[in-house]
Amino acid sequence: MVLYNIKTAYSRAACLKGKRMEKPVLMRLENVSKQYQMGEVVVEALKETSLNIYEGEILVIVGPSGSGKSTLLNLVGGMDKPSSGQIFFNGKELSLASDQDLTMYRRQEIGFVFQFYNLIPDLTAAENVALAAELVEESLMIDDALHGVGLLERSQHFPAQLSGGEQQRVSIARALVKKPRFLLCDEPTGALDYQTGKSILGLLDRVKRELGSTVVIVTHNTAIAAMAERVIRMRSGEIIEILVNENPLPPERIEW
Ligand code: ADP
Ligand code: MG
Numbered sequence: 001m002v003l004y005n006i007k008t009a010y011s012r013a014a015c016l017k018g019k020r021m022e023k024p025v026l027m028r029l030e031n032v033s034k035q036y037q038m039g040e041v042v043v044e045a046l047k048e049t050s051l052n053i054y055e056g057e058i059l060v061i062v063g064p065s066g067s068g069k070s071t072l073l074n075l076v077g078g079m080d081k082p083s084s085g086q087i088f089f090n091g092k093e094l095s096l097a098s099d100q101d102l103t104m105y106r107r108q109e110i111g112f113v114f115q116f117y118n119l120i121p122d123l124t125a126a127e128n129v130a131l132a133a134e135l136v137e138e139s140l141m142i143d144d145a146l147h148g149v150g151l152l153e154r155s156q157h158f159p160a161q162l163s164g165g166e167q168q169r170v171s172i173a174r175a176l177v178k179k180p181r182f183l184l185c186d187e188p189t190g191a192l193d194y195q196t197g198k199s200i201l202g203l204l205d206r207v208k209r210e211l212g213s214t215v216v217i218v219t220h221n222t223a224i225a226a227m228a229e230r231v232i233r234m235r236s237g238e239i240i241e242i243l244v245n246e247n248p249l250p251p252e253r254i255e256w
Helices: 002-012 069-076 099-109 125-133 142-148 164-176 194-211 222-227
Strands: 015-017 025-038 041-054 058-062 084-089 110-114 182-186 214-219 230-235 238-245
Touching: 025 069, 041 069, 041 214, 041 238, 058 069, 058 194, 058 222, 069 182, 069 214, 099 110, 110 164, 125 142, 125 164, 142 164, 164 194, 182 194, 194 214, 194 222, 214 222, 222 238
Parallel strands: 058 214, 058 230, 110 182, 182 214
Antiparallel strands: 015 238, 025 041, 025 084, 230 238
């Protein structure tokens, strides 16, 4: 069943193998590994992985649970450091950065969208967004970010007063208010119904188009691959395939 889904998603997206991107490289991972020590056991979450991420692309990472998708995303986002290998961002070696530099990198360059939104429950929508805006020198206006996700009229509501889809829209506003170079999304539609999920994908696509952010989406849902310019398939801590999609579909035309 899963294989069937992958095949239809890829053929619908007319993915072509082995084609190079012409955009500038924003990040390069070289032979990056990540191990976790669990008592006596070493878990190899990511094995000798090399990858370019190009400026302004939408990159979708698919693969079964436990295949290393979140580990890869967290390394890209500076939330974690590799056990070995090198990561270059804009030509600078991120894998050598001090904790302080890594914090600055996360603040300045990264917007993160999580499956379960991770909003601060006792702050309003506007306050959640404002907190992120304060982290950068030049942010969007809070109201503009909330307007962008269609939630300006809910700005004084607390997360518990919002639906799942609305909370995810606030979390996207929180990410985009920083005008991030990277918008990193870990299962952003995983907790949402079909229509709401599609509207969230539409917003991610708009952030890419309007702010020029590079968007990386980790997902179980192989249909989402159809909106990507490139699709990475992972298995057991390794990238087993990278596909280039010549004709990404607008999110509203994706079906699953
Ligand atoms: P995915 O996102 O594809 O489901 P993950 O990147 O979360 O996969 O996990 C890859 C492997 O690394 C899994 O075996 C997982 O249990 C393990 N792992 C991830 N994070 C940690 C951690 N903080 N401590 C120990 N093991 C971890
Ligand atoms: Mg994960």
